Amino acid sequence: MLSFRKFCVVFACVAAATSARAQESASRSGEPVKEKREESGAKSAKKAKAGDKKKKTAEPMPFPLPVGHGGKGLRIPYLDGAAVKTMQFVVGTAQRTEEDVVVMSKLKIEMLAEDDAPAMTIDLPNASLNLVTRVIEGDRAVKIKREDFELSGDKLEFDTIAKHGKLKGHVRMLIYNLANELATDATPKPEPEPKPRE
Numbered sequence: 001m002l003s004f005r006k007f008c009v010v011f012a013c014v015a016a017a018t019s020a021r022a023q024e025s026a027s028r029s030g031e032p033v034k035e036k037r038e039e040s041g042a043k044s045a046k047k048a049k050a051g052d053k054k055k056k057t058a059e060p061m062p063f064p065l066p067v068g069h070g071g072k073g074l075r076i077p078y079l080d081g082a083a084v085k086t087m088q089f090v091v092g093t094a095q096r097t098e099e100d101v102v103v104m105s106k107l108k109i110e111m112l113a114e115d116d117a118p119a120m121t122i123d124l125p126n127a128s129l130n131l132v133t134r135v136i137e138g139d140r141a142v143k144i145k146r147e148d149f150e151l152s153g154d155k156l157e158f159d160t161i162a163k164h165g166k167l168k169g170h171v172r173m174l175i176y177n178l179a180n181e182l183a184t185d186a187t188p189k190p191e192p193e194p195k196p197r198e
Helices: 002-029 031-055 178-185
Strands: 070-079 085-096 101-112 118-130 135-138 142-146 149-153 155-159 164-168 172-175
Touching: 101 135, 118 155, 142 155, 149 164
Parallel strands: none
Antiparallel strands: 070 085, 085 101, 101 118, 118 135, 118 142, 135 155, 142 149, 149 172, 155 164
């Protein structure tokens, strides 16, 4: 647990430092930065299209609503490749706007432990799910909670296949009882006894 907490703290610090540097360089250089960003944007768009082609080879996620219909109070289990329930979507309201897109409000994603108890939750007031790529995008007041930490931000992009995501805009992290963990980690470990020479 402690190593994960340290990672989260380092990740938050690096993200804050990177965004501050990007803003400074943009304000100093002006126009050339925009051209570089446009070029990099075109390159990233090509990579995204290539990534979408790879992801589209996967089977679309089954969803219990036909196109053009909506529903309320849905509980949808998410099975991994080995047909094991790893997540559960608890949806306030959902609308299947296209064949591959579902728009949801009051979405809670429960990441399940082995005993089917929620180990971590992701709360998204507004979200859209691409059923082919299985990527969820939330655009407002995202909250990620676990027993030992809480993360919040403005936007989230979460890949349900790879189980990783990106949190953007005003990211805030709260770690519970970190002082106690650091105090126990700071206790010196006993040194191994020297081996006798032969």
